[in-house]
Amino acid sequence: xxxxxxxxxxxxxxxxxxxxxxxxxxxxxxxxxxxxxxxxxxxxxxxxxxxxxxxxxxxxxxxxxxxxxxxxxxxxxxxxxxxxxxxxxxxxxxxxxxxxxxxxxxxxxxxxxxxxxxxxxxxxxxxxxxxxxxxxxxxxxxxxxxxxxxxxxxxxxxxxxxxxxxxxxxxxxxxxxxxxxxxxxxxxxxxxxxxxxxxxxxxxxxxxxxxxxxxxxxxxxxxxxxxxxxxxxxxxxxxxxxxxxxxxxxxxxxxxxxxxxxxxxxxxxxxxxxxxxxxxxxxxxxxxxxxxxxxxxxxxxxxxxxxxxxxxxxxxxxxxxxxxxxxxxxxxxxxxxxxxxxxxxxxxxxxxxxxxxxx
Amino acid sequence: xxxxxxxxxxxxxxxxxxxxxxxxxxxxxxxxxxxxxxxxxxxxxxxxxxxxxxxxxxxxxxxxxxxxxxxxxxxxxxxxxxxxxxxxxxxxxxxxxxxxxxxxxxxxxxxxxxxxxxxxxxxxxxxxxxxxxxxxxxxxxxxxxxxxxxxxxxxxxxxxxxxxxxxxxxxxxxxxxxxxxxxxxxxxxxxxxxxxxxxxxxxxxxxxxxxxxxxxxxxxxxxxxxxxxxxxxxxxxxxxxxxxxxxxxxxxxxxxxxxxxxxxxxxxxxxxxxxxxxxxxxxxxxxxxxxxxxxxxxxxxxxxxxxxxxxxxxxxxxxxxxxxxxxxxxxxxxxxxxxxxxxxxxxxxxxxxxxxxxx
Numbered sequence: 017x018x019x020x021x022x023x024x025x026x027x028x029x030x031x032x033x034x035x036x037x038x039x040x041x042x043x044x045x046x047x048x049x050x051x052x053x054x055x056x057x058x059x060x061x062x063x064x065x066x067x068x069x070x071x072x073x074x075x076x077x078x079x080x081x082x083x084x085x086x087x088x089x090x091x092x093x094x095x096x097x098x099x100x101x102x103x104x105x106x107x108x109x110x111x112x113x114x115x116x117x118x119x120x121x122x123x124x125x126x127x128x129x130x131x132x133x134x135x136x137x138x139x140x141x142x143x144x145x146x147x148x149x150x151x152x153x154x155x156x157x158x159x160x161x162x163x164x165x166x167x168x169x170x171x172x173x174x175x176x177x178x179x180x181x182x183x184x185x186x187x188x189x190x191x192x193x194x195x196x197x198x199x200x201x202x203x204x205x206x207x208x209x210x211x212x213x214x215x216x217x218x219x220x221x222x223x224x225x226x227x228x229x230x231x232x233x234x235x236x237x238x239x240x241x242x243x244x245x246x247x248x249x250x251x252x253x254x255x256x257x258x259x260x261x262x263x264x265x266x267x268x269x270x271x272x273x274x275x276x277x278x279x280x281x282x283x284x285x286x287x288x289x290x291x292x293x294x295x296x297x298x299x300x301x302x303x304x305x306x307x308x309x310x311x312x313x314x315x316x317x318x319x320x321x322x323x324x325x326x327x328x329x330x331x332x333x334x335x336x337x338x339x340x341x342x343x344x345x346x347x348x349x350x351x352x353x354x355x356x357x358x359x360x361x362x363x364x365x366x367x368x369x370x371x372x373x374x375x
Numbered sequence: 376x377x378x379x380x381x382x383x384x385x386x387x388x389x390x391x392x393x394x395x396x397x398x399x400x401x402x403x404x405x406x407x408x409x410x411x412x413x414x415x416x417x418x419x420x421x422x423x424x425x426x427x428x429x430x431x432x433x434x435x436x437x438x439x440x441x442x443x444x445x446x447x448x449x450x451x452x453x454x455x456x457x458x459x460x461x462x463x464x465x466x467x468x469x470x471x472x473x474x475x476x477x478x479x480x481x482x483x484x485x486x487x488x489x490x491x492x493x494x495x496x497x498x499x500x501x502x503x504x505x506x507x508x509x510x511x512x513x514x515x516x517x518x519x520x521x522x523x524x525x526x527x528x529x530x531x532x533x534x535x536x537x538x539x540x541x542x543x544x545x546x547x548x549x550x551x552x553x554x555x556x557x558x559x560x561x562x563x564x565x566x567x568x569x570x571x572x573x574x575x576x577x578x579x580x581x582x583x584x585x586x587x588x589x590x591x592x593x594x595x596x597x598x599x600x601x602x603x604x605x606x607x608x609x610x611x612x613x614x615x616x617x618x619x620x621x622x623x624x625x626x627x628x629x630x631x632x633x634x635x636x637x638x639x640x641x642x643x644x645x646x647x648x649x650x651x652x653x654x655x656x657x658x659x660x661x662x663x664x665x666x667x668x669x670x671x672x673x674x675x676x677x678x679x680x681x682x683x684x685x686x687x688x689x690x691x692x693x694x695x696x697x698x699x700x701x702x703x704x705x706x707x708x709x710x711x712x713x714x715x716x717x718x719x720x721x722x723x724x725x726x727x728x729x730x731x732x733x734x
Contacts, residue, residue, distance in 0.1 A: 095454065095458055099454055102523060102529070102530055103523075106523055106525045106526070106529060107525070109696075130493075133532060134489075134493070134520075134530050134531060134532055135529070135530065136529060136530075136531075137518065137520060137528075137531045137532055137533055137611075138532065138533065138611070159496065161493075161496060164461060164462075164465055166465045166466070167465070169496075170461070170465060170494070170495060171461055171493050171494065171495075172493060172495075172496045173492060173493055173496055173497065173532060174496055174497065252496075252497070337468075
């Protein structure tokens with residue numbers, strides 16, 4: 017097991033990465049001084065699989081935690097579902113000393129996190145990420161929120177958890193496609209911040225794809241440590257934190273154009289990273305061999321790397337225009353100078369489109 | 376005009392109190408470095424009266440601010456109204472550099488503040504309080520939120536504004552009853568924190584009731600400076616900030632029992648302060664003469680000070696049980712040792728009830 021702290025002054029909190037941590041969440045929460053009632057927010061995929069173990073693990077804190085199970089899927093990141101979470105908490109007379117345990121992937125982390133941020137103006141939040149994407153990325157950093165018909169994550173708050181536990185054992189049973197999409201975020205951290213990690217990932221790719229616990233623990237902890245460093249330097253995403261959006265400007269627009277369907281998030285990001293790496297070749301001096309190296313790793317991980325045939329849609333353009341990072345009509349992009357070194361750049365959407373059309 | 380800063384590290388911001396400030400909100404916002412588009416959230420009472428002047432004042436920032444006008448009244452502090460605010464902001468393609476101007480009383484400050492806290496994970500907020508209660512109390516401190524059918528302010532966030540402007544001129548045209556309820560919060564600050572201010576209020580009561588601008592500016596600025604000191608010491612209400620609830624434990628329960636109707640907030644707080652002062656006499660050694668002094672001032676200001684005949688209801692008890700400040704079955708109360716010195720105490724609801732029944 018590895019553990020470290022995210023240092024954010026009054027919002028500092030520990031992160032645990034290891035095998036079998038789901039069984040320890042109650043004890044770890046108690047070690048953090050938490051002692052109120054617990055509500056587990058989970059979804060219809062994760063609940064049947066892990067709820068029994070989570071409730072047993074929480075019993076040192078709360079013998080009968082409240083269970084709030086929502087439908088699996090992005091559609092649960094809605095104001096309606098959020099309202100039902102509030103209703104359940106209030107009907108059960110939860111008070112400000114209670115805690116919300118987010119047991120699930122990114123959707124549950126975002127939804128339960130936003131509920132924790134806004135219930136009685138904020139109650140304790142424990143992130144127990146069960147998907148690979150959530151473990152390596154979304155569980156840390158305090159971004160919470162829900163979607164709006166006009167776009168993803170448009171309503172939300174920055175709200176730090178009191179505790180994060182990433183249980184590597186949960187990755188063993190993930191469907192292959194879900195596991196592989198997580199690898200897109202893993203390699204992203206290496207690409208923007210850590211050339212040595214990138215080389216290690218190249219060396220370990222086969223072991224990673226076999227899901228060997230030691231390499232998974234290494235990868236998850238490495239990503240979370242990198243993310244922690246970024247978030248510590250820039251909690252509210254004004255500067256440094258923008259680097260984490262490598263692959264996401266194009267990726268988000270692809271997802272939005274597909275109406276949140278078709279491509280998984282990690283798959284869209286994989287395509288986005290290669291597109292933005294090619295742009296980096298044109299605009300930031302990235303070596304062609306480095307673009308190939310990134311693409312090779314992603315292809316080896318079974319991830320798509322080419323824009324879908326029908327990408328050049330009105331919807332894609334609209335999505336770019338609505339991107340939260342746009343500023344004065346410009347789209348903010350993350351480019352690579354080399355593997356391990358990301359930089360930010362603002363360009364006109366039309367320029368981005370030309371480069372996507374003619375790589 | 377008086378001005379000072381609320382010192383909250385990265386969330387520090389200025390407060391201006393003076394005559395004619397509504398005309399200067401755009402310039403003051405620009406002086407704070409704000410430069411994006413502006414949305415004015417207001418209500419059907421305040422909008423017709425002040426919107427034209429507010430829009431003119433904002434023109435140095437945004438020539439055509441977005442106007443979002445909601446129905447006047449507590450019922451607009453709802454998830455439905457909040458959803459409509461999000462819709463309007465997104466339809467107008469507001470980005471994260473935009474700002475929300477809360478032009479109104481406490482309801483608008485809370486609703487618009489919560490929208491600002493959660494739109495795109497937080498945009499700039501300007502508080503332009505138009506009611507007396509909002510000017511002396513709710514505009515400062517960062518409490519934002521909406522109601523739930525099970526209680527007031529149960530959903531919300533701590534979110535600091537970037538700028539507060541309290542225009543004393545707006546108090547001139549307030550209906551008498553609304554003006555007088557604001558005085559309950561004014562005397563509350565004196566009662567819990569500042570004996571000299573209490574003596575000054577006793578001396579100035581006639582001038583205050585005539586709404587003389589100089590005494591009003593003194594009173595509003597004094598309250599906001601006291602509140603700023605409390606909030607600086609305790610942003611998230613774990614300790615010191617609890618003092619501000621003097622009169623509010625009983626007051627809130629009265630309001631809730633009346634179904635948010637009947638009594639105005641300041642009137643309920645006036646009754647609550649006298650009830651809690653009597654309790655202070657029994658439990659905290661407050662002199663009977665001091666209780667009489669507080670009651671005399673409130674009565675002189677035309678505020679009610681006795682529990683309504685029908686207070687002993689199930690609803691009142693339920694409301695106490697649902698109070699956000701309760702802990703382990705105890706109700707947290709603020710008592711006075713003497714005028715100018717509040718202390719907190721936890722007691723059983725039944726004990727509180729006995730004292731209310733037999734003062």
